[in-house]
Structures are given as C-alpha cells and as structure tokens.
Amino acid sequence: MSASKISARACNVFYGDTHAIKGVNVDIGSKSVTAFIGPSGCGKSTFLRCLNRMNDTIDTCRVEGTITLDGENIYDPRVDPVTLRARVGMVFQKPNPFPKSIFDNVAYGPKIHGMAKSKSDLRDIVENALRRAAIWDEVKDRLDAPGTGLSGGQQQRLCIARAIATQPEVLLMDEPCSALDPIATFQIEELIDDLAKNISVVIVTHSMQQAARVSQKTAFFHLGELVEFGDTDDIFTNPSDPRTESYITGRIG
Amino acid sequence: MSEHHIASAFDRDLEGIQANLMRMGGLVESAIQSATKALIDRDPDLAAKVRVDDKKIDALDETIHAECARLIALRQPIASDLRTILGVMRIVANLERIGDYAKNLAKRTVVLLDLPEVPGASGSISRMAREVQAMLTDALEATLKQDATLAESVRHRDVEVDEMYVAFFRELVSFMLEDPRKITACMHYHFIGKNIERMGDHAVAIANQTIYQITGQMPAEKREKGTENLYRPGGDSSK
Numbered sequence: 468m469s470a471s472k473i474s475a476r477a478c479n480v481f482y483g484d485t486h487a488i489k490g491v492n493v494d495i496g497s498k499s500v501t502a503f504i505g506p507s508g509c510g511k512s513t514f515l516r517c518l519n520r521m522n523d524t525i526d527t528c529r530v531e532g533t534i535t536l537d538g539e540n541i542y543d544p545r546v547d548p549v550t551l552r553a554r555v556g557m558v559f560q561k562p563n564p565f566p567k568s569i570f571d572n573v574a575y576g577p578k579i580h581g582m583a584k585s586k587s588d589l590r591d592i593v594e595n596a597l598r599r600a601a602i603w604d605e606v607k608d609r610l611d612a613p614g615t616g617l618s619g620g621q622q623q624r625l626c627i628a629r630a631i632a633t634q635p636e637v638l639l640m641d642e643p644c645s646a647l648d649p650i651a652t653f654q655i656e657e658l659i660d661d662l663a664k665n666i667s668v669v670i671v672t673h674s675m676q677q678a679a680r681v682s683q684k685t686a687f688f689h690l691g692e693l694v695e696f697g698d699t700d701d702i703f704t705n706p707s708d709p710r711t712e713s714y715i716t717g718r719i720g
Numbered sequence: 721m722s723e724h725h726i727a728s729a730f731d732r733d734l735e736g737i738q739a740n741l742m743r744m745g746g747l748v749e750s751a752i753q754s755a756t757k758a759l760i761d762r763d764p765d766l767a768a769k770v771r772v773d774d775k776k777i778d779a780l781d782e783t784i785h786a787e788c789a790r791l792i793a794l795r796q797p798i799a800s801d802l803r804t805i806l807g808v809m810r811i812v813a814n815l816e817r818i819g820d821y822a823k824n825l826a827k828r829t830v831v832l833l834d835l836p837e838v839p840g841a842s843g844s845i846s847r848m849a850r851e852v853q854a855m856l857t858d859a860l861e862a863t864l865k866q867d868a869t870l871a872e873s874v875r876h877r878d879v880e881v882d883e884m885y886v887a888f889f890r891e892l893v894s895f896m897l898e899d900p901r902k903i904t905a906c907m908h909y910h911f912i913g914k915n916i917e918r919m920g921d922h923a924v925a926i927a928n929q930t931i932y933q934i935t936g937q938m939p940a941e942k943r944e945k946g947t948e949n950l951y952r953p954g955g956d957s958s959k
Binding site for chain 2: 679705706712713716717
C-alpha cells in the first residue's frame with residue numbers, strides 16, 4: 468500500500484437538520500481494502516456515498532469539508548460527477564442489473580465514456596471485466612440473456628463487472644454480500660482481494676468477520692463520528708477505543 | 721470487559737468456561753498441597769490419592785478444551801473475547817502440567833519411603849511448595865479478577881523460588897558427597913525440587929497469559945531469574 472488515494476478533512480454531512488457525519492478525517496490508501504464498520508445509522512454508508520458524490524442526488528443533503536481524490540477536491544464545481552463516478556465506481560447492497568442483456572450491462576459504461584474504439588474492442592473490455600469479476604465461465608455462452616435472469620450471487624458479480632468495466636481507480640462497495648449465500652460471498656471476497664492489487668476498495672459491511680477477512684484498514688463509525696481508524700489486525704485483536712471493543716464483540720455500548 | 725454481550729448465551733458460555741477453569745485451578749492447588757503433605761508426613765495413602773485425583777484434572781483439561789473449541793466455532797470471538805479464550809487455553813495447559821508435576825511428586829514420595837531420610841529436605845521442599853502454591857493462587861485470582869498488577873507481582877516472585885531451588889540443589893550435592901548411600905534419595909529429592917521450580921514457571925506463564933488477556937500484549941521485559949548462577953561453569957561452589 469502506498470500513499471493515500473482519497474483524503475477527507477473535516478467532513479460534515481447534513482440531511483436537512485440532521486448532522487449525519489461529524490468532522491471525519493480519514494486517509495484511504497491506494498491498492499488496498501478499507502472496511503467501514505459500525506451499527507446501522509452510524510453514517511458509514513452516508514460517508515461512503517460522499518466519496519463519489521452519490522449524495523448529490525439527495526436534495527436535502529449538504530456536504531462540508533474537503534474530500535480529495537489524488538489531491539484534487541472532488542466537490543470542486545469544475546468536477547463532473549459523471550466522470551468522477553467512472554473513476555470511483557460503486558456496487559450496492561442489492562444487485563441491480565439493468566433490464567438488458569448480460570453483455571449490455573457491462574458494455575454500457577465503456578460505451579458512454581467512449582472507451583471502446585471498435586466492436587471487438589468493446590467485446591474485449593466486456594470479457595475482461597467479466598473474467599475479473601469471476602463470472603465469465605458462467606455466462607460466456609449466454610451473453611445475450613437478460614442480466615436479471617441470473618442468480619443473486621451472479622447478478623452481484625455482474626454488477627461488479629459493470630463497475631470495473633470503466634476501469635475505476637476506486638471501488639466503493641455498500642454491503643455487497645448481504646444478500647448472498649456463503650459461497651457467493653467468498654467468491655466476491657476473493658474478487659475484492661484480487662481487485663485490491665490494482666485499485667483501492669472501500670467496503671461497508673455489517674459482518675465483522677468479513678471486514679476482518681478482506682480489509683487491511685478498518686474504520687469504526689458511531690453516531691456519525693469516526694471513532695477509530697487503524698490496521699484491521701489491531702482493530703480486531705486489540706482495539707484502542709472501548710466503543711469499538713463493545714461494538715465488535717457484540718456488547719451493549 | 722464488564723459489559724454484557726447482547727447474546728446472553730455468549731456470556732453464559734464464557735462464564736461456564738471460566739467456572740471450569742477455576743475448578744481446575746482449585747484441584748491443582750490442592751494437588752500441590754496434598755502431594756507436599758504426603759511427602760512430609762511420609763503418607764503413602766495421601767500420595768496415592770494425589771495420583772488418582774490427577775485424572776480429574778486431566779478430565780477438566782479436556783472438557784475446557786472442548787468448550788473453547790465449541791465457543792470459537794459457534795461465536796467467532798474477537799478482540800477481548802478472543803484473548804480471553806486464547807488465554808484460557810494456554811492457562812489450562814499450564815495447570816495440567818502443574819498437576820502432572822504434583823503427580824510425579826506423589827510417585828517419588830512412595831519410593832522415598834524405603835530410602836534413608838535426607839535431613840532438612842522436606843523442610844526445603846515444603847517452603848518451595850508453599851511459595852509456588854501462593855503464586856498459583858494469586859495468578860488464578862489475577863485471571864479471575866483480570867488484575868494486571870497482581871499478575872505482574874507473581875512474575876517477580878518466581879526469583880525467590882529459583883533461589884530456593886539453587887540452595888536446595890547445593891545442599892543435596894553436599895549430602896551426596898558426604899554419604900553416597902543417600903544418592904538415590906537425593907536424586908529423587910532433586911527431581912522433586914526441580915519439578916516444584918517448574919511449577920513456579922508455569923504459575924508465571926499463567927500470570928503472563930492474564931496480562932495478555934487484559935492488555936493484548938505479552939509482557940516483554942525479561943524478568944530476573946534465580947537459576948542463572950547454577951548453569952554457569954564454576955558458578956556452583958559445591959562442584
């Protein structure tokens with residue numbers, strides 16, 4: 468892991484009068500996995516959504532402070548959110564393939580961003596993305612079938628293939644495995660490991676074991692605050708804040 | 721961690737393991753006490769009882785091990801819970817070893833009945849055993865109450881046991897030089913002394929595990945050892 472890819476400084480988020488994120492400072496490393504953990508409503512998903520300006524779509528939401536990607540402020544008015552989201556991709560809790568063919572699901576992003584020069588170029592991009600998402604062998608003979616016809620685990624891997632087809636530098640994952648069985652979960656985790664060789668992955672998860680398994684850094688959020696951020700090994704063997712300890716060991720805080 | 725788990729069954733499991741650990745600790749303490757008493761009183765019946773009772777210690781060792789394995793499999797303990805379980809597993813292994821040393825002491829007691837007495841030997845053994853037993857009691861108390869200060873004190877008391885052992889060793893060498901007919905008895909006493917000294921090391925190991933459970937760090941600094949002199953060439957005057 469080298470220098471930080473994303474840095475947040477004094478980040479505050481409000482939904483109307485609700486102060487959802489309170490002065491968060493964090494540095495997310497490149498080529499590594501960072502896990503966000505915390506009880507429901509602690510702000511971890513809200514903060515994740517700040518990292519590619521997904522909160523822009525919510526009228527009442529206001530983001531303060533600075534968030535930089537490679538040193539550039541992503542909230543700068545000159546930054547195009549669509550281009551930003553090609554660089555900072557996202558995978559959601561529930562698999563949400565487009566009601567299109569498997570091929571078109573993955574081809575959509577590269578097409579609109581003009582990444583493919585020819586049809587064969589596009590086919591290569593799609594195949595490569597599906598391979599990296601560990602689903603190629605399962606779908607290569609039915610690329611024209613609708614994406615919605617796949618199983619839950621396959622749909623989620625298809626969505627990951629869609630997200631990585633635009634070659635993002637950062638992939639945000641909001642509980643990507645919560646709707647999946649253990650086998651599909653392990654496949655996604657294997658994929659996260661593999662992705663982190665080239666890009667940074669930020670994952671929100673409710674599974675402590677998953678955070679412990681896949682991430683190198685863990686951030687614990689509680690009531691909108693970033694309580695503790697450190698090496699995953701330390702957080703899960705010897706956390707320094709009693710609130711982290713209470714939460715991860717399943718005690719009433 | 722004094723707070724309770726949201727899953728109360730987790731607390732019950734942990735408490736069950738802790739209770740069995742303390743039961744095992746109690747059996748080991750009385751094994752040291754009885755084995756020493758049997759030696760001093762030259763009581764073969766009590767010595768036999770120590771050997772039989774060691775089976776109960778071994779059985780608890782297996783029970784606790786199974787309980788820990790079950791808890792790890794079902795509840796995936798992390799942070800302080802994980803350290804508690806890892807610590808318990810190591811502490812149980814240490815207790816089991818102390819139990820074996822007590823059993824060995826009882827075996828030698830029976831053999832010693834037919835050998836000439838070695839003056840002062842039972843006094844030295846009894847002093848060492850008393851100190852080791854007190855260390856074990858405090859180490860277990862420290863584990864139960866998660867008291868790092870008490871655990872730390874146990875670590876530093878081992879040097880006294882080591883010194884008693886070194887003195888006892890020299891005493892035995894002088895007896896053997898004086899009267900070769902006492903060599904067999906002296907050798908048995910020496911093993912007994914060495915075993916009690918080892919019990920002290922295991923009490924220290926329990927204290928170390930307790931500190932690990934509390935702080936997440938094994939105590940790093942080297943503690944003083946009272947036996948260094950014994951292993952140095954020419955360090956022992958009676959050689």
